[in-house]
Amino acid sequence: MSKPYGLVIEDNPDLATIFCEALQAAEFETRIIDDGQEALEYLATARPDLIVLDLHLPHTSGDTILREIRSNERLAGIRVVIATADPQMAESLDKDSDLVLLKPVSFNQLRDLAARLAPRSKE
Amino acid sequence: MTILNRILNVPSSDPDDARRRRLLNILLIGVALISVLGLIALSLVALIQGADQTISMALRGAIFALLGTLGIFAINHTWSGQVASLLFVLLLTTVFTLSDEPRQVVDGRSVFLFTIPILMASVLLRSWASFLAAGLAGIVISLLALTIPGYIPPLPTIFGFFAFALVSWLSARSLESALEETRRINRELDQRVELRTRELRDANQQLAQANERLRELDRLKSRFISMVSHELRTPLSAIQGFSEMLLAGVYGPLAERQRTALGRITDNTQQLLHLVSDLLDRARIEAGQLTLHNAPFSPAGLVEDIRSTLDVLARSKGLMLTTEIAPDLPDELYGDEGRLRQIMVNLVNNAIKFTEVGDVRVRLYRPNHGAGTDEALWAISVSDTGPGIAEGDRTRIFDPFRRVDDSATREHLGVGLGLSIVKELTELMGGEIQLTSMLGEGSTFVVTLPLHDIEEVSA
Numbered sequence: 014m015s016k017p018y019g020l021v022i023e024d025n026p027d028l029a030t031i032f033c034e035a036l037q038a039a040e041f042e043t044r045i046i047d048d049g050q051e052a053l054e055y056l057a058t059a060r061p062d063l064i065v066l067d068l069h070l071p072h073t074s075g076d077t078i079l080r081e082i083r084s085n086e087r088l089a090g091i092r093v094v095i096a097t098a099d100p101q102m103a104e105s106l107d108k109d110s111d112l113v114l115l116k117p118v119s120f121n122q123l124r125d126l127a128a129r130l131a132p133r134s135k136e
Numbered sequence: 137m138t139i140l141n142r143i144l145n146v147p148s149s150d151p152d153d154a155r156r157r158r159l160l161n162i163l164l165i166g167v168a169l170i171s172v173l174g175l176i177a178l179s180l181v182a183l184i185q186g187a188d189q190t191i192s193m194a195l196r197g198a199i200f201a202l203l204g205t206l207g208i209f210a211i212n213h214t215w216s217g218q219v220a221s222l223l224f225v226l227l228l229t230t231v232f233t234l235s236d237e238p239r240q241v242v243d244g245r246s247v248f249l250f251t252i253p254i255l256m257a258s259v260l261l262r263s264w265a266s267f268l269a270a271g272l273a274g275i276v277i278s279l280l281a282l283t284i285p286g287y288i289p290p291l292p293t294i295f296g297f298f299a300f301a302l303v304s305w306l307s308a309r310s311l312e313s314a315l316e317e318t319r320r321i322n323r324e325l326d327q328r329v330e331l332r333t334r335e336l337r338d339a340n341q342q343l344a345q346a347n348e349r350l351r352e353l354d355r356l357k358s359r360f361i362s363m364v365s366h367e368l369r370t371p372l373s374a375i376q377g378f379s380e381m382l383l384a385g386v387y388g389p390l391a392e393r394q395r396t397a398l399g400r401i402t403d404n405t406q407q408l409l410h411l412v413s414d415l416l417d418r419a420r421i422e423a424g425q426l427t428l429h430n431a432p433f434s435p436a437g438l439v440e441d442i443r444s445t446l447d448v449l450a451r452s453k454g455l456m457l458t459t460e461i462a463p464d465l466p467d468e469l470y471g472d473e474g475r476l477r478q479i480m481v482n483l484v485n486n487a488i489k490f491t492e493v494g495d496v497r498v499r500l501y502r503p504n505h506g507a508g509t510d511e512a513l514w515a516i517s518v519s520d521t522g523p524g525i526a527e528g529d530r531t532r533i534f535d536p537f538r539r540v541d542d543s544a545t546r547e548h549l550g551v552g553l554g555l556s557i558v559k560e561l562t563e564l565m566g567g568e569i570q571l572t573s574m575l576g577e578g579s580t581f582v583v584t585l586p587l588h589d590i591e592e593v594s595a
Contacts, residue, residue, distance in 0.1 A: 025370055031377030034386050098369045104429070117373035117409055120380035 016042045020061035022052045039127035049073030063092040092130045157217035171202040221260035228253040263308035270301035361419040433473040462501035470588040482554040487520035494521025512587040519580040525573040534559045
């Protein structure tokens with residue numbers, strides 16, 4: 014049985030590392046993408062189980078990516094955890110995401126949440 | 137009234153001219169009326185007695201006067217007040233000259249009639265024009281006297297005319313100067329009013345500008361705080377995250393002393409993060425951007441959440457944290473649970489921070505329940521057995537950024553923005569916060585909030 018796959022879309026390398034470590038601690042395979050446009054291109058072919066999404070990204074913003082994920086049939090069912098420092102953005106995107114985490118996102122918190130959102134724990 | 141005014145008034149840029157022309161019109165109408173009445177009376181006499189020479193002369197005089205008045209009235213209205221006035225004086229002089237037997241006009245009963253054109257001249261033309269009219273009357277009676285055998289020009293009468301002209305001149309002049317004085321005062325008043333109005337307008341404008349600048353500064357401040365808070369959060373997040381990872385053993389096992397040091401790092405980072413969150417909240421409240429997300433929630437869940445979050449902190453100081461929910465509180469309340477939690481965490485945190493011995497009690501209840509008050513309320517009270525808050529500080533502790541050099545508040549410095557945010561959030565929710573405290577015995581904060589009927593709000 015292969016590990017669940019988590020994609021971290023975050024342009025700050027430190028935060029990206031923390032998110033990755035948290036996902037790995039919850040037994041995820043991980044990948045980091047630090048650019049919005051690149052993330053969109055990557056999602057055209059790949060289908061992760063969970064995405065940790067920052068909203069302030071270079072080239073393409075996080076909410077555009079979120080809309081793409083939610084409108085694309087093939088990407089349906091992907092768990093999206095939004096990590097943002099902007100409480101207003103967090104409020105406005107609350108209904109489109111599985112979870113909104115207000116930065117600072119705690120390592121322990123994300124690790125436990127990811128473990129709960131992992132596909133096999135659902136099945 | 138407007139018709140009368142239209143007949144009497146002649147629009148003129150010179151107020152003196154307008155005044156004289158109005159006066160002339162009044163006199164003309166008077167003379168015309170007298171002429172008409174005279175005509176009627178003379179006609180009746182002529183019909184009854186037959187027209188002798190005196191009556192036909194008088195009739196002619198009356199018709200002449202009536203036509204003259206109408207002509208002068210037309211000139212006064214359409215062309216020139218001065219010409220009309222001059223003609224009026226001439227008309228009066230002529231009419232009076234012809235109105236009686238020459239003898240009577242020269243030194244008899246009609247001689248006094250000439251005082252009328254003299255007086256009119258000073259009132260209608262210039263004040264000194266009375267002398268001209270007196271001269272004219274003098275010439276007229278002199279000429280008239282020469283036509284009567286045995287008569288010479290009556291010098292005393294002519295002298296009398298000039299004496300009367302002098303009196304007219306003086307009276308008219310003093311009248312005019314009084315009018316001029318009134319006008320000057322009015323002009324000065326107008327100027328003063330205008331000046332004051334302008335000053336007021338300028339002051340108002342400056343005030344509006346200053347206000348706008350203040351608002352702009354406030355907006356800038358809010359935006360600045362929000363931006364700085366935002367920028368502070370990212371590195372703080374990284375510090376927090378890496379510390380947690382180290383503590384969680386992601387990078388290998390830690391020695392006890394390293395663990396303790398890391399614990400201090402995370403504690404301090406947490407404090408800093410709280411402060412940044414408070415700053416951001418404050419900026420949002422000030423900018424009016426903080427909106428409440430009301431929904432039904434369980435008060436039991438909220439209290440349990442607070443207890444589990446802060447129990448560790450309380451126990452680490454050897455304090456008891458007790459929670460209680462009054463039985464008459466509904467199982468479900470309506471409000472912004474996240475913000476209510478923020479209020480309670482802030483209050484309980486403070487209570488623990490300032491209490492060394494004893495306990496911290498959290499209680500949810502319905503104040504005045506059953507006491508017949510109209511308003512349905514519920515309340516959160518947080519009591520401690522700390523040092524208490526001096527009376528002078530009780531309102532001040534709700535101010536944001538209390539002065540650092542104030543020795544009375546120095547010991548409470550750690551409170552930071554917490555209480556001011558608690559107060560603002562409470563008010564945003566339509567509630568109020570009260571503080572009762574006894575020095576040396578403890579403090580109780582009570583947040584009273586409106587109790588919304590769940591059925592009502594969800595309907």
